[in-house]
Amino acid sequence: MSFSMPIAMSSLAVQRSVTNKLFGLQRWQPVRFRSNALVTLDTDDDVARFSLKDPSAKSQAQTKGMKMPKRQKMSRKAKLNELKWYRLKAKKKLKSPNPEVRIRYKLEKAKRKEEWLIEKLRKYEIPKAPGPEHDPEILTEEERFYLKRTGEKKKNYVPVGRRGVFGGVVLNMHLHWKKHETVKVVCKPCRPGQVHEYAEELARLSKGAVIDIKPNNIIIFYRGKNYVQPEVMSPPDTLSKQKALEKYRFEQSLEHTSQYIEKLEEELEEYQKHVALYKKHEQTTTANSMNSN
Template sequence: MTAEEKILYKLRKARRKEERLAEALTKIEPKESSETTHDPEILTPEEHFFFLKMGLKCKNYVPIGRRGIYQGVILNMHLHWKKHQTLKVVVKTFSLEEVKEIAVELARLTGGIVLDIHEENTIIMYRGKNYSQPPTEIMSPRITLSRKKALDKSKYRDGLRAVRKYIPRLEGDLELLQAQAKMQAENKTEAVEDFQNANIDSINSQGISNLQPENSDKLRELLAGNNESSEEESLTDSGTESCSEALSDIFESDSDTDTKEKAEQPLYLNEFEKFPVESDGEPEDFEEHLRQISADSRKAKSLEKDADLPQLDEVDQMFLRAASLLKKKRR
C-alpha cells in the first residue's frame, strides 16, 4: 500500500467510527419531558450583585467530573440548598461552551438561577426567592442518566471528540500528498521537455559541424598523426622483441638440449647387453667375456690348487648378478 492509500483507509475508518459514536450518543441520551420546564425568577441588579458576592464567598460546592450531569449531582445540589441560598458548581475536563450548556441544563433540572460563570469552570447558582425543598422525584429526576450510563456517555463523548480532531489532520496529510504528487508529475514533464530540447540542440549542432570542412580537416590531420605514432611504436616494439629472441638463441647452452634428450630417452635393462667393447682381442659380447673369466678361473684352479683364488671386485659381482637376472627373465 502506498502512503496515500494508507491515509485514505484511516480516513474511512475514522469516519465510520464517528458515525457509530454519534449513534450511540443519541441512543443513550435521555428524552426531555414537558414536566421539566423552567420559569426563572426575575432579580433586580442589586439582588443579583448581592447573591453573586455571597456565592463567591461561600465555600460549599458540588463537583462535576467526567460523567457530567446525572441523578446524584442534582440531589446533592438540593441538599446544599437546604441551608445555603447560593452554591458553586465546579466543572472539570470541559470546555467553556460545554460549561455553558451544563449551566443551562442544571437550571432547567433544578429550577435554580445561574448568576455567573467564574474562571470558566465554576458556575454560581441561586436557589430562588420562594424555594422549598421538592419531593424526591424532583430531587433525583428519572429523566437524567444513572451513574453507569453517565460514564458510558462520557466515554462515547471523549471518543467522538478525539475522532473529530483526528479527521482534519488526516485530510491535511492527504492534501499534502496529493500536492507533492502533482509537483513530482510537473517536474517529470519539465525534465522530459528539457531532455528533448537538449537532443534537438545536439542534432542541430551536429548538422552545423558537418557544414564546417576546416574543422574536419584538422581532425583528419590529428588522426593521421596519431596513426603514424602508433605505427612507430609498433615497429619499435617488434624490434625489441626480435633482439630479445636473438639474444636468447645466442645464449642458449648445449646442456639444456642434452638434458632434454636424456629425459626423452628411457633407460631399460636391455641396454646392458649392448656395451661397446674396444679391447685387444677380447669378445664383444659381455656374457662370453664373463664365461672366459670363469673358464680361466677353473683352469687356474686345476693348475694351481694350492694357490689363492682371485678375489673379484664389487663391480664385477654386480655385473654377475645382473647377468644372472637377465638369463632368468629370458627363460
C-alpha cells in the first residue's frame, strides 16, 4: 500500500506532462477545449510513434491549389451611381457656405491635377544617347565676324515654335547646310532666357557652332569647316512632332495649374488671417463688455 500511491501519483504526473507537451496546455485549461489536433499512432518498423496532425493544415493545403473567385465586376448602373455620388459630394463642397471649405476643395483638386501632369511629362523624358562628345571648332574673330554677316544677310531660316526642339528642327538644319554654311534659327514664342537653352540643345544635336544670338531670339549656326552630312539627320534621342506638341500642352497646363495653386494658397492665407482678426476683435469686444458691466 505504501508503494502504490507514489506509483499512481507519478503516472498521473507523467500523463499531465505528456498532454502538456502534446497540446501546449496550461493547468487552468480543460483538455477538451484546448486543441483540435489529431493524435495518430504509427507502428512502422515495429516502433510505436505518436504524432500530431492539424486538420486545418490539410484544408489550407487544399485551398492553396484552388483559385480564388474573381471579384465581381460592377454593373454600368452601379458605376454611374458611384459617379453621381462623387459629383454630388463635390457639388456640396463647391456650394458650401464656408469659404475655407471651397478653397481647400479647389486646392486639393489642383494639386491632384499637378501630380497627374508631372507623371504624364515623365513619359516624354528621353535619356541622352551616349555618343562622341562634340568638339566645337575654334574660330578666329575675323571668321566669326564674316559668318555673322553672311548669316544675317541670307534668308534661309528654321523656325522653332511652341513644340520646342525636336527631331524635325535638326533635320531642317542639316537640309539647309547642304547648300549654305550658316542657318538662322528663329525662336517664336520664346520665354526670356529660353533662347540660350535652345542654342545649347541644338548645338549638341546638330554638332554645329553657335555664331551669334540676337536680341530678337534669332540664333545663327555654322555647320563647320569639315562638315559631313550624317546618315540619320534626325537624332534618335529627340521627340517626334506629335509628341513634342503633346509635351508642350502638358507643360502649359502644368504652368497654369501651378500658378492657380499659388493663387489659392494666397487666398487661403488671407482668409485665415481675416478669421483670426475677427476672432481677436470678438474677444476684445467681449472683454470690454464684461469690464463695463
